[in-house]
Amino acid sequence: MNNNVKQSAIELCKQLKNLLTQISEEQFIAPLDLFSGSSIGQHTRHIIEFYQCLIDSVKKGEQICYEDRQRSLTLESDKYNALAKIDEQISSFSQLDNYTEDVVLKVKDYAQNLEMNEWSSPSTISREMHYCNEHTVHHLAIIKVGLMHYFPGLNLNDSFGVAKSTYAYRKGK
DSSP, rough: OOHHHHHHHHHHHHHHHHHHHHHHHHHOOOOOOGTTTOOOHHHHHHHHHHHHHHHHHHHHTTTGGGGGGGHHHHHHHHHHHHHHHHHHEEEEEEEGGGGEEEEEEEEEETTTTEEEEEEEEEHHHHHHHHHHHHHHHHHHHHHHHHHHHHHTOOOOOTTTTOOOOHHHTTTTO
């Protein structure tokens, strides 16, 4: 697997972990109107489960299907469980080097009438990790909006919730 992609995943997970250590359990689970009633915990679970879906599918030799993630209530309602899972995932990223880079992405695409259509596409572990990273940045950006609105004063670095390309552009690179 591409080492830069893996390092980005580790950095993003550490950003999320740093945030979670700064907020209370109550802040973690609070339904926020700005998020249409969802919580930081639910966004955290969503991030974790995308990475976990990739890791588990690769280890089992199965197609990767992000729609089939677990949706664990424990991850979204117990900050300490989420922190432990993030640590576990960071350790698992290096294990992906032991598997063939080629994978198959399985997509369950729902039509407007909610009829499900499945399709598959060849991919690589590195490509899917990059997708998970971009997905994580997107959700960190959403979380950041909620934090700034409801819980100002947290110590977040200036790259929190910002795509690397955007961050580099802002820095004149």
